[in-house]
Amino acid sequence: MVRYISDLHIGKVNPKRLAFELDDDSKNYDLPEFLRDHVGGGSDVAGALAQVEPPYPGYRRTLRLARLLRLVGDLPDDAGVPPDRLIYDGPLVDAVKSFQRRHGRDIDGRIGAQTLADLNVPLSHRVEQMQWTLERWRWLADIDRKSPIVVNIPEFRLRAMTRISMSG
Numbered sequence: 001m002v003r004y005i006s007d008l009h010i011g012k013v014n015p016k017r018l019a020f021e022l023d024d025d026s027k028n029y030d031l032p033e034f035l036r037d038h039v040g041g042g043s044d045v046a047g048a049l050a051q052v053e054p055p056y057p058g059y060r061r062t063l064r065l066a067r068l069l070r071l072v073g074d075l076p077d078d079a080g081v082p083p084d085r086l087i088y089d090g091p092l093v094d095a096v097k098s099f100q101r102r103h104g105r106d107i108d109g110r111i112g113a114q115t116l117a118d119l120n121v122p123l124s125h126r127v128e129q130m131q132w133t134l135e136r137w138r139w140l141a142d143i144d145r146k147s148p149i150v151v152n153i154p155e156f157r158l159r160a161m162t163r164i165s166m167s168g
Contacts, residue, residue: 104155
């Protein structure tokens with residue numbers, strides 16, 4: 001537990017090994033005392049551990065990213081990305097590219113302003129968008145039962161669709 005808390009607070013890699021001249025000594029504290037005072041009672045272990053995590057919003061957003069991408073289906077469960085991963089590479093970048101592709105954005109894997117805005121849209125809003133999309137489909141005239149052509153102007157896509165019969 002001491003090792004886990006240390007890794008969570010200070011990191012797993014000493015920055016001096018990577019030639020970063022950071023003062024990591026200022027982050028040291030008495031871990032057994034912390035365990036005894038904050039974790040030993042067991043009343044709010046999650047809250048106690050949250051105290052040792054970095055206080056930066058970017059840290060929290062990175063943790064949220066993998067969870068969100070899994071939730072919306074862009075990051076497969078078997079992708080091998082642990083929920084506490086803080087490095088943005090490999091499967092996480094691929095998942096962002098998948099997310100960008102689905103939203104008609106430039107597929108570059110970077111979390112720019114537009115991708116970030118798309119990621120921050122609440123899922124309840126996405127559900128509402130889907131409900132309105134289904135409603136608009138109901139409004140369309142039944143003009144060609146064989147293969148309608150659908151134009152998605154914001155996405156700059158034209159698709160020839162195959163009509164699926166729902167009756168047997």
